[in-house]
Amino acid sequence: SQQGEEDPQALSIQEGENATMNCSYKTSINNLQWYRQNSGRGLVHLILIRSNEREKHSGRLRVTLDTSKKSSSLLITASRAADTASYFCATDAWGAQKLVFGQGTRLTINP
Protein backbone atom coordinates (compact mmCIF):
# COMPACT_ATOMS: atom_id res chain seq x y z
CA SER A 1 0.00 0.00 0.00
CA GLN A 2 1.12 3.51 -0.63
CA GLN A 3 1.83 5.33 2.56
CA GLY A 4 3.39 8.51 1.33
CA GLU A 5 1.57 11.66 0.53
CA GLU A 6 3.08 14.50 -1.38
CA ASP A 7 2.01 18.03 -1.84
CA PRO A 8 1.39 19.79 -3.91
CA GLN A 9 0.14 17.25 -6.44
CA ALA A 10 1.03 19.67 -9.19
CA LEU A 11 3.26 22.73 -9.22
CA SER A 12 3.84 25.19 -12.03
CA ILE A 13 6.47 27.89 -11.70
CA GLN A 14 8.59 30.17 -13.85
CA GLU A 15 12.10 29.23 -14.86
CA GLY A 16 14.61 30.53 -12.35
CA GLU A 17 12.25 30.28 -9.39
CA ASN A 18 12.67 27.78 -6.60
CA ALA A 19 10.40 24.75 -6.33
CA THR A 20 9.53 23.10 -3.04
CA MET A 21 7.79 19.75 -2.74
CA ASN A 22 6.76 18.02 0.46
CA CYS A 23 6.37 14.39 1.40
CA SER A 24 4.75 12.88 4.46
CA TYR A 25 4.83 9.27 5.60
CA LYS A 26 3.15 7.26 8.29
CA THR A 27 5.55 4.76 9.82
CA SER A 28 9.13 4.84 11.09
CA ILE A 29 11.70 4.78 8.33
CA ASN A 30 15.30 3.85 7.73
CA ASN A 31 15.89 6.04 4.70
CA LEU A 32 13.94 8.43 2.51
CA GLN A 33 14.78 8.96 -1.13
CA TRP A 34 13.68 11.31 -3.85
CA TYR A 35 13.31 10.27 -7.47
CA ARG A 36 12.53 12.09 -10.69
CA GLN A 37 10.51 10.63 -13.53
CA ASN A 38 10.17 12.19 -16.93
CA SER A 39 6.94 11.39 -18.74
CA GLY A 40 6.86 7.76 -19.83
CA ARG A 41 10.32 7.04 -18.53
CA GLY A 42 11.93 5.19 -15.66
CA LEU A 43 13.01 6.65 -12.35
CA VAL A 44 16.14 8.66 -11.80
CA HIS A 45 17.53 8.57 -8.28
CA LEU A 46 18.17 12.07 -6.94
CA ILE A 47 19.16 11.86 -3.33
CA LEU A 48 18.95 9.64 -0.24
CA ILE A 49 18.67 10.93 3.29
CA ARG A 50 19.03 8.67 6.27
CA SER A 51 16.74 8.77 9.28
CA ASN A 52 19.51 10.24 11.45
CA GLU A 53 20.17 13.08 9.00
CA ARG A 54 18.25 16.33 8.92
CA GLU A 55 19.46 17.98 5.74
CA LYS A 56 21.33 17.03 2.62
CA HIS A 57 22.48 18.89 -0.47
CA SER A 58 23.30 17.80 -3.98
CA GLY A 59 23.91 20.51 -6.54
CA ARG A 60 20.69 22.53 -6.84
CA LEU A 61 18.83 20.07 -4.65
CA ARG A 62 18.24 20.43 -0.94
CA VAL A 63 16.41 17.79 1.05
CA THR A 64 15.28 18.06 4.63
CA LEU A 65 13.91 15.36 6.89
CA ASP A 66 11.90 15.83 10.06
CA THR A 67 11.31 12.45 11.61
CA SER A 68 9.25 13.93 14.44
CA LYS A 69 6.74 15.18 11.87
CA LYS A 70 7.33 12.27 9.52
CA SER A 71 7.91 14.61 6.65
CA SER A 72 10.53 15.60 4.10
CA SER A 73 10.91 18.41 1.63
CA LEU A 74 12.74 18.68 -1.67
CA LEU A 75 13.87 22.11 -2.78
CA ILE A 76 15.08 22.71 -6.31
CA THR A 77 16.77 26.07 -6.64
CA ALA A 78 17.08 28.15 -9.78
CA SER A 79 14.73 25.86 -11.69
CA ARG A 80 15.26 25.07 -15.36
CA ALA A 81 12.89 23.87 -18.05
CA ALA A 82 14.65 20.51 -17.94
CA ASP A 83 13.49 20.08 -14.34
CA THR A 84 9.95 19.55 -15.63
CA ALA A 85 9.06 16.05 -14.42
CA SER A 86 7.25 14.14 -11.69
CA TYR A 87 9.03 13.86 -8.37
CA PHE A 88 8.45 11.01 -5.93
CA CYS A 89 9.60 10.34 -2.43
CA ALA A 90 10.11 6.76 -1.33
CA THR A 91 10.73 5.33 2.10
CA ASP A 92 12.08 2.08 3.41
CA ALA A 93 11.67 0.77 6.91
CA TRP A 94 14.21 -0.96 9.12
CA GLY A 95 14.56 -4.57 8.10
CA ALA A 96 12.35 -4.17 5.05
CA GLN A 97 13.59 -4.49 1.49
CA LYS A 98 10.80 -2.74 -0.29
CA LEU A 99 10.29 0.93 -1.03
CA VAL A 100 6.98 2.68 -0.48
CA PHE A 101 6.37 5.56 -2.86
CA GLY A 102 4.52 8.78 -2.32
CA GLN A 103 1.86 9.97 -4.75
CA GLY A 104 4.25 12.35 -6.46
CA THR A 105 4.35 15.98 -7.47
CA ARG A 106 4.11 16.96 -11.13
CA LEU A 107 6.42 19.91 -11.60
CA THR A 108 6.19 22.16 -14.64
CA ILE A 109 8.81 24.82 -15.27
CA ASN A 110 7.58 27.50 -17.64
CA PRO A 111 10.21 29.22 -19.79
Added chain:
Amino acid sequence: GAVVSQHPSWVICKSGTSVKIECRSLDFQATTMFWYRQFPKQSLMLMATSNEGSKATYEQGVEKDKFLINHASLTLSTLTVTSAHPEDSSFYICSAQLAGGPGTYNEQFFGPGTRLTVL
Protein backbone atom coordinates in the same frame (compact mmCIF):
# COMPACT_ATOMS: atom_id res chain seq x y z
CA GLY B 1 27.58 1.01 -13.33
CA ALA B 2 24.39 -0.48 -11.84
CA VAL B 3 22.34 -0.48 -15.00
CA VAL B 4 19.01 -2.24 -15.25
CA SER B 5 17.33 -2.94 -18.58
CA GLN B 6 13.83 -4.01 -19.48
CA HIS B 7 12.59 -5.69 -22.59
CA PRO B 8 10.47 -4.90 -24.41
CA SER B 9 10.15 -1.17 -23.86
CA TRP B 10 6.61 -1.29 -25.18
CA VAL B 11 4.21 -4.02 -26.28
CA ILE B 12 0.73 -4.13 -27.74
CA CYS B 13 -1.20 -7.36 -27.49
CA LYS B 14 -4.67 -8.72 -27.97
CA SER B 15 -6.94 -9.46 -25.06
CA GLY B 16 -6.48 -13.01 -23.80
CA THR B 17 -2.85 -13.38 -24.78
CA SER B 18 0.12 -13.57 -22.42
CA VAL B 19 3.00 -11.14 -22.37
CA LYS B 20 6.44 -11.65 -20.88
CA ILE B 21 8.56 -8.73 -19.67
CA GLU B 22 12.23 -9.18 -18.86
CA CYS B 23 14.24 -7.28 -16.28
CA ARG B 24 18.02 -7.60 -16.34
CA SER B 25 20.76 -6.23 -14.16
CA LEU B 26 23.54 -5.63 -16.66
CA ASP B 27 26.60 -5.12 -14.53
CA PHE B 28 25.77 -6.49 -11.11
CA GLN B 29 24.12 -9.46 -9.51
CA ALA B 30 20.78 -8.91 -7.85
CA THR B 31 19.40 -11.46 -5.45
CA THR B 32 16.28 -9.34 -5.15
CA MET B 33 14.25 -7.61 -7.82
CA PHE B 34 10.99 -5.74 -7.54
CA TRP B 35 8.10 -5.28 -9.94
CA TYR B 36 5.94 -2.17 -9.92
CA ARG B 37 3.04 -0.98 -12.02
CA GLN B 38 2.15 2.60 -12.67
CA PHE B 39 -1.09 3.96 -14.09
CA PRO B 40 -1.10 7.31 -15.89
CA LYS B 41 -0.41 10.26 -13.61
CA GLN B 42 -0.19 8.00 -10.61
CA SER B 43 2.58 6.70 -8.41
CA LEU B 44 4.39 3.37 -8.51
CA MET B 45 2.64 0.52 -6.80
CA LEU B 46 4.72 -2.44 -5.72
CA MET B 47 3.37 -5.67 -7.15
CA ALA B 48 5.84 -8.22 -5.90
CA THR B 49 9.30 -8.87 -4.56
CA SER B 50 11.27 -11.41 -6.54
CA ASN B 51 14.06 -13.35 -4.86
CA GLU B 52 16.46 -15.44 -6.90
CA GLY B 53 15.77 -19.14 -6.58
CA SER B 54 12.58 -18.80 -4.56
CA LYS B 55 8.95 -17.87 -5.00
CA ALA B 56 8.04 -14.24 -5.33
CA THR B 57 6.28 -12.41 -2.53
CA TYR B 58 3.17 -10.66 -3.81
CA GLU B 59 1.59 -7.56 -2.37
CA GLN B 60 -1.95 -7.69 -1.14
CA GLY B 61 -4.46 -7.57 -3.97
CA VAL B 62 -2.04 -8.72 -6.68
CA GLU B 63 -3.08 -11.97 -8.33
CA LYS B 64 -0.13 -14.33 -8.33
CA ASP B 65 -1.69 -16.57 -10.97
CA LYS B 66 -2.16 -13.66 -13.30
CA PHE B 67 1.22 -12.02 -12.81
CA LEU B 68 3.77 -14.81 -12.91
CA ILE B 69 7.23 -13.90 -11.72
CA ASN B 70 10.33 -15.96 -12.30
CA HIS B 71 13.76 -15.04 -10.97
CA ALA B 72 15.87 -17.86 -12.34
CA SER B 73 19.26 -16.17 -12.23
CA LEU B 74 21.02 -13.38 -10.38
CA THR B 75 20.65 -11.07 -13.37
CA LEU B 76 17.23 -11.85 -14.77
CA SER B 77 13.67 -11.68 -13.52
CA THR B 78 10.62 -12.03 -15.74
CA LEU B 79 7.05 -10.92 -15.29
CA THR B 80 4.42 -12.70 -17.36
CA VAL B 81 0.99 -11.14 -17.59
CA THR B 82 -1.28 -14.08 -18.34
CA SER B 83 -4.56 -13.77 -20.22
CA ALA B 84 -4.11 -10.04 -20.46
CA HIS B 85 -7.13 -7.75 -20.49
CA PRO B 86 -7.45 -4.05 -21.25
CA GLU B 87 -7.43 -3.22 -17.54
CA ASP B 88 -3.90 -4.68 -17.37
CA SER B 89 -2.69 -1.91 -19.64
CA SER B 90 -0.13 -0.02 -17.62
CA PHE B 91 3.50 0.96 -17.27
CA TYR B 92 5.49 -1.83 -15.62
CA ILE B 93 8.77 -0.97 -13.96
CA CYS B 94 11.30 -3.28 -12.38
CA SER B 95 14.13 -2.56 -10.01
CA ALA B 96 17.14 -4.60 -8.96
CA GLN B 97 18.65 -4.38 -5.54
CA LEU B 98 22.40 -4.07 -5.13
CA ALA B 99 23.52 -5.57 -1.86
CA GLY B 100 25.88 -3.19 -0.15
CA GLY B 101 27.04 -5.50 2.57
CA PRO B 102 26.27 -5.70 6.27
CA GLY B 103 25.04 -2.50 7.81
CA THR B 104 24.78 -0.65 4.50
CA TYR B 105 21.82 0.40 2.46
CA ASN B 106 20.79 -1.94 -0.34
CA GLU B 107 20.11 0.50 -3.14
CA GLN B 108 17.52 -0.24 -5.80
CA PHE B 109 18.23 0.58 -9.43
CA PHE B 110 15.27 1.02 -11.73
CA GLY B 111 14.71 -0.15 -15.25
CA PRO B 112 13.31 2.18 -17.93
CA GLY B 113 9.87 0.59 -17.82
CA THR B 114 7.65 -1.34 -20.23
CA ARG B 115 4.45 0.15 -21.62
CA LEU B 116 1.83 -2.58 -22.02
CA THR B 117 -1.29 -1.89 -24.06
CA VAL B 118 -3.92 -4.60 -24.25
CA LEU B 119 -6.46 -4.18 -27.02
